[in-house]
Amino acid sequence: MKRHPRRSLPATLTALVLLAACVLVAVVAVQLILGQRPWISVEAVASWLHGQRWTDLLPAAAGGIAALLGLVLLLVAALPGAATVLPVEGGPFEAGVARAGYRSTLRAAAAAVDGASAAAVKLTARRVKVRVTTARTRPDGLADAVREAVGHRLDQIRPANRPTVSVRVRAPRRSS
Numbered sequence: 001m002k003r004h005p006r007r008s009l010p011a012t013l014t015a016l017v018l019l020a021a022c023v024l025v026a027v028v029a030v031q032l033i034l035g036q037r038p039w040i041s042v043e044a045v046a047s048w049l050h051g052q053r054w055t056d057l058l059p060a061a062a063g064g065i066a067a068l069l070g071l072v073l074l075l076v077a078a079l080p081g082a083a084t085v086l087p088v089e090g091g092p093f094e095a096g097v098a099r100a101g102y103r104s105t106l107r108a109a110a111a112a113v114d115g116a117s118a119a120a121v122k123l124t125a126r127r128v129k130v131r132v133t134t135a136r137t138r139p140d141g142l143a144d145a146v147r148e149a150v151g152h153r154l155d156q157i158r159p160a161n162r163p164t165v166s167v168r169v170r171a172p173r174r175s176s
Helices: 008-033 042-051 057-078 099-111 142-157
Strands: 085-088 095-098 116-123 127-134 164-170
Touching: 008 057, 085 099, 095 099, 099 116, 099 127, 099 142, 116 142, 127 142, 142 164
Parallel strands: 127 164
Antiparallel strands: 085 095, 116 127
């Protein structure tokens, strides 16, 4: 079970831009049908576009921007994002844990170690990066204790793909 995020933001932005363009075209069409003066003169736009050349800077830039935007939207749609539900070993059933819950339980395990005043956890596909802040001036052994606590919590969670744990300790500078 690997649920990936929905691509709702790019889809919503694309839909809103297309909706705005369609509304503008529809309003101008209705104004022309009713015999009113349209917001945008179709003749002026057509004559301006007719005066443009493929070798001019504006059509080339507009085409490049449109191609780049299309490529970005294609990549966003095709490439998977970070999984929102991570699989765990569940025996005969498929089970998973939410990424936010996974991160917070690992952060709580790291912060519970004696000497750790704060902890931050970053999850990647194969690693758990823990950054621990301590008030100790000599943090000897703290990284090992945090690595052991986080490893113990991972043993309890039993993820399908066990990540490696790396720990960095931030301590105040020693005053000599």
